[in-house]
Each structure stands twice: as structure tokens, then as C-alpha cells.
Amino acid sequence: MMPTPQWARAHTNIALIKYWGKKDPKLMLPANDSLSLTLADFYTDTLVRFRGDCPGDSLTIDGQPVSAGALTKAVRVLDEVRRRAGLTLPAQVISRNHVPTAAGLASSASGLAALAAAAAQAAGLHLTEQELSRIARHGSGSATRSVAGGFVRWYAGTDDASSYALPVAAAPALLQDIRVLAVIFSDQPKAIGSTAGMAQTVATSSYFPAWTERAERDLAALLPALAAGDFPRVGAIAEGNALAMHALTWAARPPFTYFLPATLALVQGIQAWRAAAPVPVYATIDAGPNVKLLTLADHVAAVQEWLADHFPTARVVVTHAGPGIQYYPERKEPR
Amino acid sequence: MMPTPQWARAHTNIALIKYWGKKDPKLMLPANDSLSLTLADFYTDTLVRFRGDCPGDSLTIDGQPVSAGALTKAVRVLDEVRRRAGLTLPAQVISRNHVPTAAGLASSASGLAALAAAAAQAAGLHLTEQELSRIARHGSGSATRSVAGGFVRWYAGTDDASSYALPVAAAPALLQDIRVLAVIFSDQPKAIGSTAGMAQTVATSSYFPAWTERAERDLAALLPALAAGDFPRVGAIAEGNALAMHALTWAARPPFTYFLPATLALVQGIQAWRAAAPVPVYATIDAGPNVKLLTLADHVAAVQEWLADHFPTARVVVTHAGPGIQYYPERKEPR
Numbered sequence A, B: 001m002m003p004t005p006q007w008a009r010a011h012t013n014i015a016l017i018k019y020w021g022k023k024d025p026k027l028m029l030p031a032n033d034s035l036s037l038t039l040a041d042f043y044t045d046t047l048v049r050f051r052g053d054c055p056g057d058s059l060t061i062d063g064q065p066v067s068a069g070a071l072t073k074a075v076r077v078l079d080e081v082r083r084r085a086g087l088t089l090p091a092q093v094i095s096r097n098h099v100p101t102a103a104g105l106a107s108s109a110s111g112l113a114a115l116a117a118a119a120a121q122a123a124g125l126h127l128t129e130q131e132l133s134r135i136a137r138h139g140s141g142s143a144t145r146s147v148a149g150g151f152v153r154w155y156a157g158t159d160d161a162s163s164y165a166l167p168v169a170a171a172p173a174l175l176q177d178i179r180v181l182a183v184i185f186s187d188q189p190k191a192i193g194s195t196a197g198m199a200q201t202v203a204t205s206s207y208f209p210a211w212t213e214r215a216e217r218d219l220a221a222l223l224p225a226l227a228a229g230d231f232p233r234v235g236a237i238a239e240g241n242a243l244a245m246h247a248l249t250w251a252a253r254p255p256f257t258y259f260l261p262a263t264l265a266l267v268q269g270i271q272a273w274r275a276a277a278p279v280p281v282y283a284t285i286d287a288g289p290n291v292k293l294l295t296l297a298d299h300v301a302a303v304q305e306w307l308a309d310h311f312p313t314a315r316v317v318v319t320h321a322g323p324g325i326q327y328y329p330e331r332k333e334p335r
Helices: A066-087 A108-122 A130-135 A141-146 A172-177 A194-204 A210-227 A231-250 A261-276 A297-310 B068-085 B108-122 B127-138 B142-146 B172-178 B193-205 B208-228 B231-250 B262-274 B297-310
Strands: A006-017 A022-024 A034-049 A058-061 A091-098 A149-152 A166-169 A177-183 A282-285 A291-296 A316-320 A326-329 B006-017 B022-024 B034-050 B056-059 B091-098 B151-154 B165-167 B178-186 B284-285 B292-298 B316-319 B324-330
Touching: A006 A108, A006 A141, A006 A210, A006 A231, A034 A108, A034 A141, A034 A177, A034 A210, A034 A316, A058 B231, A066 A091, A066 A108, A066 A130, A066 A149, A108 A130, A108 A141, A108 B022, A130 A141, A130 A166, A141 A297, A141 B022, A141 B142, A149 B091, A172 A177, A172 A231, A172 A297, A194 A231, A194 B324, A210 A231, A210 B208, A231 A282, A231 A291, A231 B172, A231 B231, A261 A282, A261 A291, A261 A297, A261 B091, A261 B262, A291 A297, A297 A316, A316 B006, B006 B108, B006 B142, B006 B208, B006 B231, B034 B108, B034 B178, B034 B316, B068 B091, B068 B127, B068 B316, B091 B108, B108 B142, B127 B142, B127 B165, B172 B178, B172 B231, B172 B297, B178 B297, B193 B231, B193 B316, B231 B284, B231 B292, B262 B284, B262 B292, B262 B297, B292 B297, B297 B316
Parallel strands: A058 A091, B056 B091
Antiparallel strands: A006 A034, A006 A326, A034 A091, A034 A149, A149 A166, A177 A291, A177 A316, A282 A291, B006 B034, B006 B324, B034 B091, B034 B151, B151 B165, B178 B292, B178 B316, B284 B292
16 A cells, blocks of 8 residues: 655755766766755755556646656656556656745755655655665756755765765764855856756866866865864865866866856955955855855854945855755645 | 177067966976967067176166066076077166056066077077077066967977977968957956966866866867968867866866956857857957957957947957067167
């Protein structure tokens, strides 16, 4: 018998060591290990019902049917769950995003992680986070890391079974005190989407092979810094890794960048302020123009003040470390 | 007997394939071959007198004694000339820069090339451009390319004798029609000088080995494009090479950039305008925030208009291909 479905909640994450490029697009194996922080305030709630009375898989987000592209990603996750459960029933997927576009954070990570968890639960599968992360990976690379909480490492792996995410040990004070300020310059869709940008970079950037080596070295340096709670070291590694990732796109053919002039102005401003103040604040940037600043709880007010002075029109959202998958009863839709 | 000294004039150049990093700092051997265009309107005039009645080498630029650092570079060039001529006399060097700071172009290339030529002439040496370029190299890497006119290739070489510059064959129409618009955002000294920036990049950038391979490939592609007079191909290769060079600095430890937000805005604006218009205009950037736009004579007015619309506060200077070393009699100081 099928269990009563439950809502599954998964949170977005921000990568400190970036995922940029696949070594196997079919299996969704990334070129390098990556490492992220799961974020508390941005998440997706998803309910899955496997139903014999439906003609095929359906997915609504906030009550609206999704695009064909989004449905395709969801179906890949659902197919993995059905395969493991020996199910053939179509699924009705209801999803609620609590990742405002205004936060400049992609909802695909939380959305496809929540889907993996909700579908597995509805299918009666009892899976570890590690197994769920493998399923989420088939929907979206960054979703692999949104199954677990805190600092999370996605092992690139060499096949479907070995490419999964696990939490990483970090000093408790660091996990408690780390803060992320999302600084939003633009909520316009980017000119080059992540998937296309990654594919172009892997295929044409002169620096791609050197990038994967750099990312592995950065990750090896980051692990002891996390364990020791050495925030300035964590921040410097994350900032360097993000900029090295963005450097790839300048060396692509043709060259491109996700930066806006304001992105560059903020990175340079933060670097200069950090050197002069000194304040422990570091920048990281994903495939888009917005910047996420990493700092510690004691410095949030100073960073907010500096941002208000220097980037008065930017929107700023503050968050902290978030948990892994959470479940809620079907009747009690979570808020 | 020493010949009557003559003024030597050398012009600045702009690299289409960048020189960024030395494989031998002592011999001034660059990590990769580079290729430049000598520019007509920016030059240095230099007169050298070898004099027994002076206590040591002296150098004035526009009547002012230079810094110790600038004198050191000049002395390296003078020593090369004295060594070849079997001279031990000190030199009095008088130099006039016609490279306005406002043009955002370094005067070290023209200055040290003019010095090499003037010193060799004053010492009675009769040297080819190739030999003069070797001497200029000891003063400043980019000076190697300022001895010759038009498109010039600096062969990296493997020792002092094999690291020199020679003109490169180009379609006559291209050499006639190519235009360079220097777009000046800032005439402030850069925060990180070229020599320090290069050294930091070579020592710490994860992408440096890949850069030298990229530069050699770009140069191999540029040569037939120059010979064929294929300007859009020349421009695209130059722009890609410049951005790949600047990508190196984002992957250095710590990461840095010579770009200002306006630099990025102009590169992105030109890329978008070029795709939409279409107008053959391409960007290249040296170690600083200013941009040089490459286009053809027929499009200069359109590019100037576009710049006036989009970057009204930037200064713009237009120039074209310039010649190699020229000499003028001592009594008739060139204007």
C-alpha cells in the first residue's frame, strides 16, 4: 500500500566551491566536487501523489503549471523514484516556492531536492540523505546539495552510485554564526542560462581543465578551515573560487560574463573595505549578476550599513545556515 | 670617433596578442609570443650623448629627472649598447614624450625603444630593427615591439639572441584602414603596476600555464587573418585574447582585476552593439581600466557617436598604424 503523502521541504544552497560544468551530462556527473551552505530562509515545499486516475505526470508551482523544461527535470526525478519503487503510476506534484525571485537565488536546487524527498516518501521508499541526493541530482546538479543541511559536499563520483552529497564537519560556532547577505541588483532572467553557459564554458574555455584542478585544491583547503572554524580563511577560499569560476567565461569562445558593472563594483568595494576596516566579509557569485556576501553574525549590521551607503538601490536579504529535508503531514500544509 | 647624435623617435604599440608574464625575468624573456600594432600618434623622441665629462648616466623626460626605477630600466638598455660598442662612457639622455597621460597608453614602450635606437646611433652601431628590438627588450618587454612599424610579432625565444621582434605580413588595406580608439576612463596610476601584477599572476594564477598555450593558439590564428585582411576575425581574436589575459588575474591569489565597472560596461556594451548593429568594433584592454577599440576607418564616426551617447564622460583619442624608428638631426628637434 502507498503511504499517506507528506510535504517535503528542502532549502536552497549557496556554493562556496562552485559546480560549473559536467563531465557526464547524461548521468549529471559534475566535473569537480563542490561544497555549499544550505540556507535557512529560502525553501520549497512539495507534495507528491502517485495516482492511477491521472493521464500523466503533472507539476504546479504556486498553483501554476510549469514549463516543459521544468517538467522534464521533474520527470527525471520521478522516474528515478518509480524505478527504485517498482512503480509505474503517474505523479501529481504540487509545489510551493518560498524562494522569492527578489532574493536572486535559484529555486531549482530546493525545488528538485524537495521533489526527490516528497516522491520517495510517497512511493514508500525509506532512503538516506545520500540516496536522496543521488535522485535529486537527476533533476538539477545543485539540488544534490540541498538534501542535507549546513555545509554539504557533493562528491563528483564516477558513476550514478558514487555521485552524491554528504554533510561536512564544521566548527559549531561557525555553523551558528555564519551569515549570508544576498545583494540583488537585478531580478531579470540572465542572458545565458546556467546550463547553456556551463556547456559553452566546458566546450570552449581555455581554462576549463585548470579550473577543475583549482576547484579540487580549493576544496581540500576549505575542509580544514571549516573544521577549525577559521572564517576569514573560509571566506577567502570561497571568494577566490567564485572569481576563478567567473574567469572561465572570459576565456570562452566567444567570451562572456555574468557580471554587471555593479557586480564588479561590489566585489572591488568589499575587497577594499575589508582590507581597510578590517571587516571579515567575502563575496561569492553564481551564474548571474547578484552577489552573496559571507560574514559573521557580529558584522551583519556593519555590512548592511556599508551596503546602504555604497549600493543604496540594491535589495539585501540576510539569512543563515539551514537544515536538510523536513517533512510535514499532508493535511497541514506548511507555512 | 663618435657620430653626431640624432634624435630617435619610437611609437607606442597596442598588443592584439598580449604579453603577460615572463619565463625569465633576468633576460626579459616573455612566457609567450605576442603581437601588436604600432600606433601613429603617440611617440617618444630621445637624444643620447655619450660624454666623458659626466659623472654617470642621466635621464630627463620633458626636462624633468626621472625616478630611480625609470633610470634603472634606461641603464639596462645603455649597458647593452655600451657592451656591443665597447664603450664605457656615461650617457646623457634627453627624452620628450608625446604620449599624453590622457591617452591612457604607457610611454615605456615608446620610451625604451627610442632610447635603444638613439643610444645605438650615438655609439656608432649600425643595427637592424631585429637587433635594436633585443636591446629595447632589456628596458621594457613591450618596448621590444615598438622598434618596428605596423603589425609586429615579438618572438619569445629561448635566450637573449632569440627573443626579438619583426614586422608581420598584413593585407595592405587592413594596415591602411585599421583604427584604434583609446577610450579613457581614468588617468590615475593603477593600484597594481604591470610588473607586480605580472609577477603575481605568474606565481599564483591557476590558469597561467593554460594562458600561454591559449596565447600561442590565438597568435597562430591571427597571422592568416592579418594576411587575408579579415578584420572581424582579427578583432574577435584580439578581444578574446585580451579578456582571457584579464581572466588570469581573477584566478590569482589573492584575486584582483585591472577593470573598473566602466571597463566592463564598455566591453559588454560593444559586444551587444556589435551583435545588433552590426558594426565591426572590438575591444582590447591592457593592464589598466582603459579600453582600446579596434575598428576600420569607415566606422570611426559611428563608434565615436556611440561612445558619446553611452560614455559621455570618457575621453576618446583616435589613431592608426604607425611606423618604426625614425631619426632626426640633433639641431632640429622634432615636433
